[in-house]
Amino acid sequence: MRPAAAGFVEGMDRVLINGRPGHCISPLDRGLHFGDGLFETIACRKGRPRLLSLHLERLVLGCRRLGIRMSDPDELRRQVQALAQDSDASIVKLIVTRGPAPGRGYAPAAAGEATHVAIRYPWPEEDPDAARNGVRVRIAGLRLSENPLLAGMKHTNRLEQVLARSEWQDPQIAEALLFSQSGRLVSGIMSNVFIVRNGQLRTPRIDRCGVAGVMRRVVMREAARAGIDVRECTIRAAELEQAEEVFLTNARIGIWPVRVLGERTLAPGPLTRRLQGLMEPLLEEPVDA
């Protein structure tokens, strides 16, 4: 067997554990045992984190829902800023778990203080065509399970996403759309989804499963500010098939038009282009919220 913590040999300076450079998570951490935690993935440009206040707001809300006593959000804010500042483009991932527990068992009372991990990753190489011409997307075979008590949070129970992402290898396919067990469109694996149907902008409700994405929220806000009718609703396969435009959002990508959806070819449409235009200044010049 290989030595402990192999596979983690370089770049330790880019990891903060409870605010200090570190490379060591306790094997008793409930994040490891139960996925008892939450995360945020923050896009950083020009040395500054983008939409950081919205990320921290969701994290605080998730911790409240799960009863995790996280540290002062301002402390996390400073950590993210510190990791972001000496890189032109990076991704900072925050993970907050309920912390190490000396004993076994699911009862949260057994846990100590929360664990806070902040990791800086390089901005991934990406095809500039994705935002311009759109991406290929498949429909996942896996259907997401539903539990309103977990819906909306970016928690670390992500086996379904891991399995859905294992369904294909073709690097030409950028993402898969997921339906829930009850046949409702939910999101992509790592993105939210919007459709335009009969000229109206719609996105799935995130009340049974799925993550309430930060970029989804910003797109809805900017659309509403621009007078575009945008609503959360139930979207089933038939509605998706009739969509004139489909696009994906997440904190890093902003908006990606979908140009191929399963067997169907779409063109990036006028509403998608208009929203990309509205979002562009927010993405280029990193704003906080």
Added chain:
Amino acid sequence: MRPAAAGFVEGMDRVLINGRPGHCISPLDRGLHFGDGLFETIACRKGRPRLLSLHLERLVLGCRRLGIRMSDPDELRRQVQALAQDSDASIVKLIVTRGPAPGRGYAPAAAGEATHVAIRYPWPEEDPDAARNGVRVRIAGLRLSENPLLAGMKHTNRLEQVLARSEWQDPQIAEALLFSQSGRLVSGIMSNVFIVRNGQLRTPRIDRCGVAGVMRRVVMREAARAGIDVRECTIRAAELEQAEEVFLTNARIGIWPVRVLGERTLAPGPLTRRLQGLMEPLLEEPVDA
């Protein structure tokens, strides 16, 4: 903020990470990021692990389903045996994750070698009355989400169990029974459940959610060997209410009769007693399978 890996100060000798004493899990481990792993909880008596072959069999099957390349099960067998041998009664928990990933993203291909953690815990103090007179059990408010692709495995996506266990504080209540989103009885939070109805032994099917417990399997096997009709089936609230006997199983507790279920009082019944008698020699004198 507190220093890295606080809360983990004593008993490091009882933890093996990839086969060696250690106290350090990489912050890049996918177990931490996604709950991308599996676990086993093995009861050890008289210095020997109980039903170890069945635990390892389930672990191997789970790794195969998730595409995790775990180490040789014989190597894990030796580790569990080594941890068990100098204690009269202990619990050894095995965790196998997909391992650390240098990059972000759900795609499993990005992961390195699996991480193997073995932790020895003391056998918990327990009320001898639990097995003799039965335990108090509540009905959980939370309903388990359903996904056949995850059903049966003891994976580390356990937020639902954490939340269900947060629903009560009363130490007199030993466990809660969980129904699924579609109204099917599934299990306890940390146990499986059997009912006797019209004299027949039944346990919920584990095909939409829940863990296919090792003790559940042994109880079904021993019942069948003794000529007792035992079947997996769909059990809804009405059937549970009409049950003459209800009992819980897990690898540590063996069989616990339920004596209070919500508002209802039950007596440990004849079939429960008979099965406890059949199981007793297997629990006292630790057998491998």
